[in-house]
Amino acid sequence: MVAKISIGNSLYGALTYNGEKINKEKGRLLDTNKIYNDGSGSVDIHRAYEDFMRWIPTSSRTERPMMHISLNPHPDDVLSDTDFTRLAHEYMEKMGFADMPYMIYKHSDIDRHHVHIVALRVGTDGRCISDRNNFYKNKKVCRELEKEYGLKVAEREKITPDMPIKKVDPSGDIKRQVANTVKMVGMRYKFQTMGEYNAVLSLYNIRCEQTDGRVNGREYHGLVYFATDDEGKVIANPFKASRLGKFASRTAIDSRFEKAKDKIDITPTKHKVADCLAQSTGKDDFTAKLKDCGIDVVFRHTDEGRIYGVTFIDHNTMTVLNGSRLGKQFSANALNERFNNPQMQPTIDVPIPDTPVIVTEPEQNTDTHSDSQSQNIDTQTSSDWQQHTAGSQHQSAATHSSTTDYSESGFTLPGLDLFQPGQSFNPDEEEFRRRMQRKKKKGHRPKF
Structure with missing residues (x-):
C-alpha cells in the first residue's frame, strides 16, 4: 500500500473535491471522526466545513491547518467498504492522528479503489501537530498494515530507462499516467520548442499548453497538461504542472530547450527522412516507410486539409525536429505541395523525335x-x-x-x-x- 500525505490551507477545497466525487457517483463517505455523518454515504459540504471550523481555536496561527491523505492498495487487492473503513482508522491511530477530526472517503473513479482522508492538524490548544519523521513513520505503518490485512507490497512506481511509454488509458489513474509520461519524455527526448515537445507528447495522448497571466499584480508563467483520446479530444480535467511535479514545470521544460541545442545532431534523421521521401508514392506511404525506420511523423492540417506543420520524432536518436529544421524540402509547405498538389511538381520529361534530325551549322558571314x-x-x-x-x-x-x-x-x-x-x-x-x-x-x- 502507498500512502500520500499533503498539507494545505484550503479545507473547503478538499471537502469540495471529495464531495464532487460523491455527486458523480464515483465515491462515497465511509465514516467520520468527530464530524457529523448521517450514514447515507453522502455529505453536506457546508455543514462538514462548519464542523471542522469549530475544532480550530481562534488563537491558532497555523497557516496550513489541514491535511489530505490518500491510501492506495495494490490494484490486485480487493477490500470491502468495511475493510477500507477499519484500515483508515488504524492508519490514523498508528500515525498519531486518532484524536483529530477527519472524514474517510472511498473513491471508485478508477479500477484501483482507494481511500481519501481529510483531517485537521491543529489541536484544541491551537498548536500544530508535529510532522517530524512523518515520511519514515508513514512507510513503517504501511508495512504493518499490509501484513495485518494480507495486502501486497505496493511501492511507488519507479521510472527506469527501459520502461516503455504507453498512451493514456482512460480507465486508469489518468493523473499518474500523465505524470509518468511527461517525466519519461523529458528524460529521454531532446526538443527545442513547445511545438516539438507537444509533438512527442501527442504520441501518448497528452497535450501541453502555456498559461501566462497576472494575479494580484504579479506575472505568472506556467504549463497545463491535458489527457486526450486518439482524436485529440480532452477526456479529463487539466492538470497544472505543479500537481505533476517539478519535472513538468515551465522552468524545467525551458531548461530542456536550452540544453538540447548543443546536443542535437540532425544528420542521421535527415538522411533517413530524405531516403524515405525519395521512395514514397504518397503521404501514407511516406509515413509507413518512416515508421519502419523508427521515425514517427506528426502532420498538422487546416480544416481544408492543407499541411501547415510537420514534426519528425526519431526514436533512434531520441530527437524531435520540425521539418524546416531538417531543410526547406522537408518543411510543411514543401510536403503539402508534394502530397496535396502533385500536379505542381516539376517534371524533366523531354519528348524524343521518332526520326533522327541532322542540324547543320549556319553559314557564317564572310563579307x-x-x-x-x-x-x-x-x-x-x-x-x-x-x-x-x-x-x-x-x-x-x-x-x-x-x-x-x-x-x-x-x-x-x-x-x-x-x-x-x-x-x-x-x-x-x-x-x-x-x-x-x-x-x-x-x-x-x-x-x-
Missing part, C-alpha cells in the same frame, strides 16, 4: 565589307550607312527564307529560335547599330 564597316565606325559616311543597312536587310530576308524552308521539312526543334541564332544575327553589326543609335540621340551627325 569583308561588313567587317571593315564595324572597324571604321567613326569614318562612316551616310551612303556607307545606307548600304550597310540594305545589306543587313538582304541577309535577314535570306535567313527568313531558309528558316521557312527548314520548318517545311516537317520537324522543328523546340526552342531553336531562342538558343540557335540564324544567319541574320551578326554581333558586329548589332554593336554597330546600337552605337549609331546612341550617336543619333546625342545629336551627332556623321562627318563627310
Whole structure:
C-alpha cells in the first residue's frame, strides 16, 4: 500500500473535491471522526466545513491547518467498504492522528479503489501537530498494515530507462499516467520548442499548453497538461504542472530547450527522412516507410486539409525536429505541395523525335565589307550607312527564307529560335547599330 500525505490551507477545497466525487457517483463517505455523518454515504459540504471550523481555536496561527491523505492498495487487492473503513482508522491511530477530526472517503473513479482522508492538524490548544519523521513513520505503518490485512507490497512506481511509454488509458489513474509520461519524455527526448515537445507528447495522448497571466499584480508563467483520446479530444480535467511535479514545470521544460541545442545532431534523421521521401508514392506511404525506420511523423492540417506543420520524432536518436529544421524540402509547405498538389511538381520529361534530325551549322558571314564597316565606325559616311543597312536587310530576308524552308521539312526543334541564332544575327553589326543609335540621340551627325 502507498500512502500520500499533503498539507494545505484550503479545507473547503478538499471537502469540495471529495464531495464532487460523491455527486458523480464515483465515491462515497465511509465514516467520520468527530464530524457529523448521517450514514447515507453522502455529505453536506457546508455543514462538514462548519464542523471542522469549530475544532480550530481562534488563537491558532497555523497557516496550513489541514491535511489530505490518500491510501492506495495494490490494484490486485480487493477490500470491502468495511475493510477500507477499519484500515483508515488504524492508519490514523498508528500515525498519531486518532484524536483529530477527519472524514474517510472511498473513491471508485478508477479500477484501483482507494481511500481519501481529510483531517485537521491543529489541536484544541491551537498548536500544530508535529510532522517530524512523518515520511519514515508513514512507510513503517504501511508495512504493518499490509501484513495485518494480507495486502501486497505496493511501492511507488519507479521510472527506469527501459520502461516503455504507453498512451493514456482512460480507465486508469489518468493523473499518474500523465505524470509518468511527461517525466519519461523529458528524460529521454531532446526538443527545442513547445511545438516539438507537444509533438512527442501527442504520441501518448497528452497535450501541453502555456498559461501566462497576472494575479494580484504579479506575472505568472506556467504549463497545463491535458489527457486526450486518439482524436485529440480532452477526456479529463487539466492538470497544472505543479500537481505533476517539478519535472513538468515551465522552468524545467525551458531548461530542456536550452540544453538540447548543443546536443542535437540532425544528420542521421535527415538522411533517413530524405531516403524515405525519395521512395514514397504518397503521404501514407511516406509515413509507413518512416515508421519502419523508427521515425514517427506528426502532420498538422487546416480544416481544408492543407499541411501547415510537420514534426519528425526519431526514436533512434531520441530527437524531435520540425521539418524546416531538417531543410526547406522537408518543411510543411514543401510536403503539402508534394502530397496535396502533385500536379505542381516539376517534371524533366523531354519528348524524343521518332526520326533522327541532322542540324547543320549556319553559314557564317564572310563579307569583308561588313567587317571593315564595324572597324571604321567613326569614318562612316551616310551612303556607307545606307548600304550597310540594305545589306543587313538582304541577309535577314535570306535567313527568313531558309528558316521557312527548314520548318517545311516537317520537324522543328523546340526552342531553336531562342538558343540557335540564324544567319541574320551578326554581333558586329548589332554593336554597330546600337552605337549609331546612341550617336543619333546625342545629336551627332556623321562627318563627310
